[in-house]
Amino acid sequence: MKLFALIAAPVAALSLLVQPALGQDTASARWSGLPVAEITGRLTAAGLTVSEPQTSGDRVYVRVDDGPLRWVLTLFSCTGGACPDVQFTAAFTGPQATEAVIGRWNGERRFVKAFYAAPEEGTTAPGQAVAQYDVLLNQGGGGAQLDDHIQVWRSLAIDLGRTVSPQAQ
Incomplete structure (x- = not known):
């Protein structure tokens, strides 16, 4: 007892x-997330050119021009103009955009992951290496919580682009 x-x-x-x-x-x-304007403001503060946000259901899409690199930031689960999570996405073509090269690239890196997107059947378009990076935003972190993620993304997206298309760089 x-x-x-x-x-x-x-x-x-x-x-x-x-x-x-x-x-x-x-x-x-x-908590519904960060306001779209605060997210796009952080991208602009990082020296990036940001398109006008486009909305589809509970998602917001923003095209970003980063020098020669163009990518898309998708804001998910948005309600009332605020979004709690984002996904960075970029696609690259080149002679090394193969499943084997992308698999090796993934094995040597963390955070950003890539996959092989095969061309549509019957087309002469090349395959693509598509990079994605998902980020969950935290309550109380404000827009500044995106700063490190933007830098990680930019560094690894550029690295993938150079890997699959070395002559383009």
């Missing part, structure tokens, strides 16, 4: 700590 009492007291105390934490999760679930 003493053993039960020794175990029951800490379990009861732990349950008191867990209850408020569960309540906090419910409150943070109501």
Whole structure:
């Protein structure tokens, strides 16, 4: 009986700590994300040229010109002009845009991942290496939380472009 009492007291105390934490999760679930204007403002502050946002359902698409590199930032699960997560995407063509090269590239890098997009059957278009990087935004982080992600993305997207099309660089 003493053993039960020794175990029951800490379990009861732990349950008191867990209850408020569960309540906090419910409150943070109501966070709708960063405003689209704040996200595009961070891109512009990083020296990028940003197109006017285009909306489709709960997604917002922004085309970004980064010198010779063009990519798309997709903002997901947007409500009321705010979005809680984003995805960076770029596609590259070149003689090294093959499944083997892309697989090796993925194995040597973290964070940004690429996949091979085969050309449509019956076309002469080349295959593409498509890079993607998903980022979950945090409540209270503000737009500045994107700064490191933008730099990681730019560095690795350029690297993939050079890998699949070395003569273009």
